[in-house]
Amino acid sequence: MSQVYIDENGAQIGTEGNRLTIKYRNGDVRSFPIETIESIIMMGKSQLTTQCMEKCMNKGIPVAFFSKGGKYFGRLMSSGHVKPELQRKQSALYDTDFAFELSRKIIKAKIQNQTVVLRRYAKSRDLDLLGLIVSMKSDIKHIDNVKNIPELMGYEGNSAKIYFKGLSQCVDDEFEFEGRSKRPPKDPFNSLISLGYSILMNNIYEVVEEKGLNPYFGFMHRDGENHPTLVSDLMEEWRAVLIDSTAMSLINGKEILRSNFYTDYENPGVFIDKDGLNIFISKLEMKLKTSVKYLKYVDYAVSFRRAIALQVMSLVKAIESQNPDEYEPIVIR
Known part of the structure; x- marks a missing residue:
């Protein structure tokens, strides 16, 4: 397929x-x-x-x-996968201890994955970014003591700033950037990962829908118009693992060039051209097909695409049992 x-x-x-x-x-x-x-x-x-x-x-x-x-x-989309009973259970868990504990697990995994990606690329460039990584790990420890989701997201935001500061030092000079920018992206690196996050969102959305969950009934991200908050929740643990690492590999491996991006003055921002898009999609598809053994509850290798599906099924079990411990976010090494 x-x-x-x-x-x-x-x-x-x-x-x-x-x-x-x-x-x-x-x-x-x-x-x-x-x-x-x-x-x-x-x-x-x-x-x-x-x-x-x-x-x-x-x-x-x-x-x-x-x-x-x-x-x-x-x-x-068709409506063949809608499961009203499951969605009622899903909706009832909004703003509950279940939502908070699930969110805590996901954000801890997200920051841990970011530290792994940052350490890998710092090593490949012979850079000492230990101070930044220690700060991010400190945020993970503080998360154990937070009392609510806004406080949790504060640590997530702080770690994200540190993480992208570190990545900006690891990327090739012509792709250097200053922090995260979106809607519109202001530089080629942010353009690349924004595109990647959109594709990741689409992949997760498909599985969420297929398994009968409501993409708009999230737990961590607050309700918002036209925002599939559950998909955003589930994306967090995958961002660095799939998208950021793919972008860094393409850029530092000279597989994609600065000339593959252009500035649109009518719609201000930096965007990728057709050749660059094909390069990125090909690389990301290869990544999604890569087999790994990162899931704790599976003792055999599965592709990243299959792992996403298994994670959504794990969330369904957690919702049905109302037990957040049924869900284990992916953590890379």
């Missing part, structure tokens, strides 16, 4: 028989057997035929819509 990315304006996506077809403005045509498609990601201004929409919904193939800069707009 594969994800199909359409990143060119003016493309027309339809079906012919049992195949998905993509017709580009220059006359090129690509097609894929419907049975091999896991999801479709549209980035930019393309057209989807009503026949294709119907086929995708009948086959359970979600279609996600993004801007060319990676901003998420929404998705086309």
Whole structure:
């Protein structure tokens, strides 16, 4: 199964028989057997035929819509996976001890994963960033004593600032950046990880939906209009593991260049071009297919993509039992 990315304006996506077809403005045509498609990601201004929409919904193939800069707009999906009873249980756990303890576990894992990524790249550049890493580990210890989610998120925000300060020292000089920027990203590095986070969000959203959970009923992130807060909760432990590490590998490995990014003066920000997008997607797909043994409750190697699915299923068990200890965030070494 594969994800199909359409990143060119003016493309027309339809079906012919049992195949998905993509017709580009220059006359090129690509097609894929419907049975091999896991999801479709549209980035930019393309057209989807009503026949294709119907086929995708009948086959359970979600279609996600993004801007060319990676901003998420929404998705086309069937309603075949909705589980009202599970969602009622999920909703009832908002603002409870369950929500707080689950959030604490996720943020501790997130910061720990950030320290591992930072240590790896500091070592590869022969840099001494021990002071920054010690500060982040101190935040992890303080989290054991916090009393509420706002206090928890304060430590998360502090560690994030330290982490990105460290990464900015590890990245190649031409990709140097000052802190995190988004909506719009102000530099190539932030452009790359913002795109990556959007793709990660889409991957997790699909699984959350497939398992019958409501993507908008989160535990840690506060309710917000058009914000799938549960997906944001589940993304936290994966950001450094999948997206930041992929971006650093591409940049420091000279696989992606400064020339793959451009400044859009009509919509201020820095964005990735088509070639850069293809490079990033290819690298990230390879990462998602990589087998690892980081899950504590599985004694065999699974791909990162499969690990995401297993984590969502673990959350379903935790919700059904109302026990946050049923959920173990991924922690890398």
